Amino acid sequence: MATATFPPPPPFYRLYKDYIENPKSAPEPPPPIEGTYVCFASSYTTDDVLPSLEEQGVRQLYPKGPNVDFKKELRSLNRELQLHILELADVLVERPSQYARRVEDISLIFKNLHHLLNSLRPHQARATLIHILELQIQRRKQAVEDIKRQREEAQKLLKEALGTLAGQ
Amino acid sequence: MDIISQLQEQVNQIAGLTFNTFGTLQRDAPSARLSQNYPEPPPNPTEDAASFPEQPKQMSAALVKAAKQFDALVAALPLSEGGEEAQLKRIAELQAENDAVGQELQRQLEAAERELKLVQELFGQTTDNCLNLKKPD
Numbered sequence: 001m002a003t004a005t006f007p008p009p010p011p012f013y014r015l016y017k018d019y020i021e022n023p024k025s026a027p028e029p030p031p032p033i034e035g036t037y038v039c040f041a042s043s044y045t046t047d048d049v050l051p052s053l054e055e056q057g058v059r060q061l062y063p064k065g066p067n068v069d070f071k072k073e074l075r076s077l078n079r080e081l082q083l084h085i086l087e088l089a090d091v092l093v094e095r096p097s098q099y100a101r102r103v104e105d106i107s108l109i110f111k112n113l114h115h116l117l118n119s120l121r122p123h124q125a126r127a128t129l130i131h132i133l134e135l136q137i138q139r140r141k142q143a144v145e146d147i148k149r150q151r152e153e154a155q156k157l158l159k160e161a162l163g164t165l166a167g168q
Numbered sequence: 169m170d171i172i173s174q175l176q177e178q179v180n181q182i183a184g185l186t187f188n189t190f191g192t193l194q195r196d197a198p199s200a201r202l203s204q205n206y207p208e209p210p211p212n213p214t215e216d217a218a219s220f221p222e223q224p225k226q227m228s229a230a231l232v233k234a235a236k237q238f239d240a241l242v243a244a245l246p247l248s249e250g251g252e253e254a255q256l257k258r259i260a261e262l263q264a265e266n267d268a269v270g271q272e273l274q275r276q277l278e279a280a281e282r283e284l285k286l287v288q289e290l291f292g293q294t295t296d297n298c299l300n301l302k303k304p305d
Contacts, residue, residue: 067251074175074242082235085186092190106186113179120172120245126255127248133262140269147276151283158287 050118061112070120077116081109171245178238185234189227196220 016026036045052060061080062073088102169177198220201208248254 070247071242071245075239078235078238078242081182082231085231088190092194110179110183114176117172117176117179120247123247123252123255124170124172126252126259127246130255130258130262133259133266137262137266137269140266140273144269144273144276147273147280151276151280154283154287 050115050121058111058115059108060115061109062116068116068119070116074113074116077109077113081106081113084109171241175238175241175245178234178241182231182234182238185227185231189224189231192227193224196223 018025034046036043038044061077062068084102084106088099088106091098091102
């Protein structure tokens, strides 16, 4: 005896019975959601922004401010990481029970590194947009040139044809 | 793969090398003598002893190489100076130019279509006259 394992689809289809004759008799689609919404008992937000490190409870190692020099900060974080790895090796040799603090420091540096790289993504998106716009402008200019050239050629041909016909 | 993804992969690789290094060294290290009260630890089997001094050297060389590659990737980042405002300004300029060029293209296209229609009509008329399908007025 098979019972339905999935719930039936929502019954909204009945509202659209007379859609072909009268498109206005059926309800409009719902407007786009703004703000936060709940989907399958977990809430999501429509504002897709990278949460800052403080919101995740992680200390931020590189200086805050409007314009962060990404290359410099990435390089200095890399050097810090190498130093911390060496420190961990030392601690394991001499005072092995104190590894926890060092491991925490290393994971902090990794989190900062990944956060920096993620905050480069909007910059990358804008740069991609600029590139696409430039390509499109170039293609459109090329198309304009092509059309102009073809029109001139057509005019030339017509004049020649006129000349040939008139000469007869 | 784009450079930011490569950088992210490189960071993860450094992390992997780090924990593999420490894990392998901890697992394979020969026993050490903790205090004078305990006897000397037993000698370790030969296969371990042969390759064991090489392992830290190789693994640390791999770590340093990964770090250097990360630096090289960072140097290759095409980061234009000026930040977000400069990029947004450039996008606005490009959009304006794109609109202008698009309108020009539209005009040219309409003019070309008009001429095409004209030529087609005239061609139809001349062929009709040539083939004598219409009574001459």
